[in-house]
Amino acid sequence: MNRRTSSIFRRGPRPQVRPHPVDMAENLEQAGFLDRAIRTISTGVKRALPEGPVKDALHGVPVGHPAHPPLTDLPMGCWVSSAVLDLVPGTRRASSALVAVGLAGAVPTALTGIADWSALHREQQRVGLVHAMGTAAASALYGASLVARLRGRDGAGRTLGLAGLGALFAGGYLGGHLAFRQAAGANHADQVSHLVTLGWHDLCPATDLPDGWPVRRTLGYISLFVLREEDDIHVLTDRCSHLAGPLHQGRITNDDDGETCVVCPWHGSTFRVADGSVVHGPATSRQPAFETRVNEDGIVQVRPLS
Numbered sequence: 001m002n003r004r005t006s007s008i009f010r011r012g013p014r015p016q017v018r019p020h021p022v023d024m025a026e027n028l029e030q031a032g033f034l035d036r037a038i039r040t041i042s043t044g045v046k047r048a049l050p051e052g053p054v055k056d057a058l059h060g061v062p063v064g065h066p067a068h069p070p071l072t073d074l075p076m077g078c079w080v081s082s083a084v085l086d087l088v089p090g091t092r093r094a095s096s097a098l099v100a101v102g103l104a105g106a107v108p109t110a111l112t113g114i115a116d117w118s119a120l121h122r123e124q125q126r127v128g129l130v131h132a133m134g135t136a137a138a139s140a141l142y143g144a145s146l147v148a149r150l151r152g153r154d155g156a157g158r159t160l161g162l163a164g165l166g167a168l169f170a171g172g173y174l175g176g177h178l179a180f181r182q183a184a185g186a187n188h189a190d191q192v193s194h195l196v197t198l199g200w201h202d203l204c205p206a207t208d209l210p211d212g213w214p215v216r217r218t219l220g221y222i223s224l225f226v227l228r229e230e231d232d233i234h235v236l237t238d239r240c241s242h243l244a245g246p247l248h249q250g251r252i253t254n255d256d257d258g259e260t261c262v263v264c265p266w267h268g269s270t271f272r273v274a275d276g277s278v279v280h281g282p283a284t285s286r287q288p289a290f291e292t293r294v295n296e297d298g299i300v301q302v303r304p305l306s
């Protein structure tokens with residue numbers, strides 16, 4: 001290596017990099033030392049919350065959106081408001097009431113969060129675990145704050161409340177990272193209206209489709225789940241709306257009304273193949289579906305179901 005080449009690669013002093021919260025959150029994504037605890041807790045959650053209507057409700061299936069994010073507004077709103085009232089003379093009782101209501105709201109918030117957390121990717125679960133530790137610490141501090149306030153130790157109650165608020169913001173920051181950076185709770189199905197033009201599109205010869213066995217086909221940029229049941233052909237987008245699992249590798253089953261459904265191989269979300277509606281979570285968003293027809297040349301044609 002000549003002198004000029006070596007000088008190009010010579011290492012200078014490392015630039016001063018200020019630690020940034022998002023770097024710490026990204027490091028948490030890779031924190032493998034949390035995995036043993038995650039496995040233990042996941043097993044416990046799966047035992048305590050079996051698949052069924054209660055777990056579906058905790059995911060938010062009946063309302064079509066994840067239930068956890070809006071519920072977080074209740075404890076957070078109450079506790080921030082309480083911190084503001086603590087600065088206003090003569091509002092001791094109102095502030096204590098807000099702390100108590102926030103604690104009551106923390107219970108369904110935690111339950112919905114636990115249900116969602118149990119069906120995430122490992123990197124998301126690592127961040128989610130620390131997020132939960134932060135919000136659990138906040139709840140414990142607010143619980144202690146309420147006890148202190150009820151015993152007339154208002155100074156201690158306010159101090160514990162402020163400490164709880166700090167823990168809440170730290171946990172909330174990680175919740176934001178989980179939702180917006182790692183896209184937990186977002187709809188991961190392909191956005192058909194942006195990716196498929198209007199009208200009918202040729203897909204494949206009908207004779208290429210096995211009967212009763214799902215296959216993957218592509219239409220432009222997107223992958224499709226295709227299931228033929230004798231003369232009926234059902235087409236959904238293939239990337240599961242929960243976390244983009246491949247539906248064509250899923251299990252075919254029937255719902256309580258006998259309608260054909262597909263079960264996602266990753267976390268068990270169940271969709272009706274006729275219209276993509278959600279039968280069981282953790283998915284809360286409908287799977288985009290397509291109308292189908294077979295033309296005179298035997299070609300399956302599809303267009304998005306409006």
Ligand code: FES
Binds near residue numbers: 245265
């Ligand atoms: S990716 Fe999670 S249920 Fe499909």
